[in-house]
Amino acid sequence: MAESTAQPAEDASKLVIHHLNDSRSQRILWLVEELEVPYELKKYQRTPERLAPPELKAVNPLGNAPVITDGNLNLAESGAIVEYIIQKYGRGRAQPPESGTIDNLYYTHYAEASLMPMLVNKLIFRIIPQRSPFFLRPILKTAFNAVSARMLDPRLKVHAEMIETHLSKSNGFFAGGDEPTSADYMMIFCLEAWASEGGGDLGPQTKAYIDRIHSRPAYQRALQKGGEYAFAKTTS
Numbered sequence: 588m589a590e591s592t593a594q595p596a597e598d599a600s601k602l603v604i605h606h607l608n609d610s611r612s613q614r615i616l617w618l619v620e621e622l623e624v625p626y627e628l629k630k631y632q633r634t635p636e637r638l639a640p641p642e643l644k645a646v647n648p649l650g651n652a653p654v655i656t657d658g659n660l661n662l663a664e665s666g667a668i669v670e671y672i673i674q675k676y677g678r679g680r681a682q683p684p685e686s687g688t689i690d691n692l693y694y695t696h697y698a699e700a701s702l703m704p705m706l707v708n709k710l711i712f713r714i715i716p717q718r719s720p721f722f723l724r725p726i727l728k729t730a731f732n733a734v735s736a737r738m739l740d741p742r743l744k745v746h747a748e749m750i751e752t753h754l755s756k757s758n759g760f761f762a763g764g765d766e767p768t769s770a771d772y773m774m775i776f777c778l779e780a781w782a783s784e785g786g787g788d789l790g791p792q793t794k795a796y797i798d799r800i801h802s803r804p805a806y807q808r809a810l811q812k813g814g815e816y817a818f819a820k821t822t823s
């Protein structure tokens with residue numbers, strides 16, 4: 588969703604980040620902290636059902652996060668936001684080296700298009716039994732665990748191997764340069780969510796990558812500013 592709002596934003600000169608706790612908007616906070624882009628933070632709290640609160644609908648008809656407001660523009664979808672901010676505010680930073688252009692393109696899109704849907708399914712399969720009537724829980728838990736083990740885990744194993752192989756050759760970041768690029772800003776949330784679901788087959792290079800990103804000062808600043816974030820655990 589990208590729309591020109593009829594009303595100008597209060598302060599059109601400042602980028603506004605609409606941040607939901609425990610969510611993909613942590614990607615955007617890390618990015619702006621890393622690039623030292625001035626911004627205003629608007630925080631939203633998940634409901635007891637872990638949904639986004641209705642106020643987010645004022646800036647995104649889908650009601651989810653992240654969203655940014657830049658002047659008259661409201662822009663949702665974390666991949667679009669990452670690319671927009673790098674292009675408009677990056678001052679030449681966060682660019683992949685020539686040799687990493689295709690890896691950057693691939694992992695920037697792979698994160699939400701291929702990996703995240705499987706991780707979300709895994710999460711949903713775990714949550715459905717917990718939120719079902721008490722007497723149905725044991726049978727639903729058995730059924731959904733079986734579906735997860737048969738349909739998701741073997742596929743996730745292949746993904747984990749691909750990522751591990753890539754990171755073992757890519758010299759620190761997904762595009763192989765000397766600073767994070769859009770691929771890193773997109774991939775970190777998936778890997779964090781995966782690790783916090785048990786980590787399954789995540790390899791040592793992948794775990795070391797997550798810990799390395801967590802140790803960056805800009806990442807730590809983003810955590811402090813954003814507040815509650817359940818996924819920034821160390822992997823060891």
Ligand SMILES: N[C@@H](CCC(=O)N[C@@H](CS)C(=O)NCC(=O)O)C(=O)O
Binds near residue numbers: 609611639
């Ligand atoms: N593909 C979208 C996914 C957006 C999304 O599902 N956001 C979640 C947070 S991680 C959300 O707002 N969930 C609460 C809800 O949908 O009510 C993106 O990358 O921005």
